[in-house]
Amino acid sequence: MFRLPIPLLIIAFTVSVALADQESEVPTALAVRGTPTIDGKVDEIWAKAEKVKVNRPVKDLLKIDQAEMATATVQLLWDDRHLYALWIVSDKHLSKEAGNDWEQDSIELFLDRNLKRSTFYQFDDAQYRVNYEGKRSGGGDGYLESEIEAGTVTTDGGYIVEMAIQIDDVELKSGTRMGLELQVNDSHGSGARDAVAKWYHTEDDSWENTSVFATVELQ
Ligand code: BGC
Ligand code: CA
Numbered sequence: 001m002f003r004l005p006i007p008l009l010i011i012a013f014t015v016s017v018a019l020a021d022q023e024s025e026v027p028t029a030l031a032v033r034g035t036p037t038i039d040g041k042v043d044e045i046w047a048k049a050e051k052v053k054v055n056r057p058v059k060d061l062l063k064i065d066q067a068e069m070a071t072a073t074v075q076l077l078w079d080d081r082h083l084y085a086l087w088i089v090s091d092k093h094l095s096k097e098a099g100n101d102w103e104q105d106s107i108e109l110f111l112d113r114n115l116k117r118s119t120f121y122q123f124d125d126a127q128y129r130v131n132y133e134g135k136r137s138g139g140g141d142g143y144l145e146s147e148i149e150a151g152t153v154t155t156d157g158g159y160i161v162e163m164a165i166q167i168d169d170v171e172l173k174s175g176t177r178m179g180l181e182l183q184v185n186d187s188h189g190s191g192a193r194d195a196v197a198k199w200y201h202t203e204d205d206s207w208e209n210t211s212v213f214a215t216v217e218l219q
Helices: 006-025 044-048
Strands: 028-033 052-054 071-079 082-090 106-112 125-131 136-139 148-155 158-166 177-186 195-198 214-218
Touching: 044 071, 052 177, 071 177, 082 106, 082 177, 106 158, 125 148, 125 158, 136 148
Parallel strands: 028 071, 028 214
Antiparallel strands: 052 071, 071 082, 082 158, 106 125, 106 177, 125 136, 148 158, 177 195, 177 214
């Protein structure tokens, strides 16, 4: 009988376990088909979309008690030309004092449209940011401010963001998958960012590295 030498067997086993681990660890959010009105008011159509929690702190950036950190519940919809996200954000203290957009109370959606999982941003990769007052900003070669629409409403416990991202370079249909990460920036009025909550990868690198994104699948 043919047998692999022991060292080769060990290497093959380690590699396959590592690959299986990587695959199983990356979560997939499901987006369901539907077109909401972008105004920050929660349309009925959102009720059919699953809820994703953005509540894992980036430890290095946590300057407040984790229990005080802003978090969000996100739902996703899609149609022929858009990915939509509804963010219900819990944040007791709203602030836009910080000069940098990413240090103001805001949410960020990171998208790797061709799912190449590159370690740098390519033409199709973009970072979309909306603060609690609806101010849009972003980055990456794939970012165009005109391709993002947002409606915001402040609530007792925080704020709501409803966003539409226009997508032209990928065919959106049931089964389409893209790289996705979600982030909440939290400022408690210190004039800077006091906490960052993520959906999946708990490092502050989603704005420059798409290989650490999770995924979204259209249904
Ligand atoms: C990050 C910041 C970064 C910024 C760049 C944010 O998502 O959290 O650390 O400087 O993006 O746009
Ligand atoms: Ca990409």
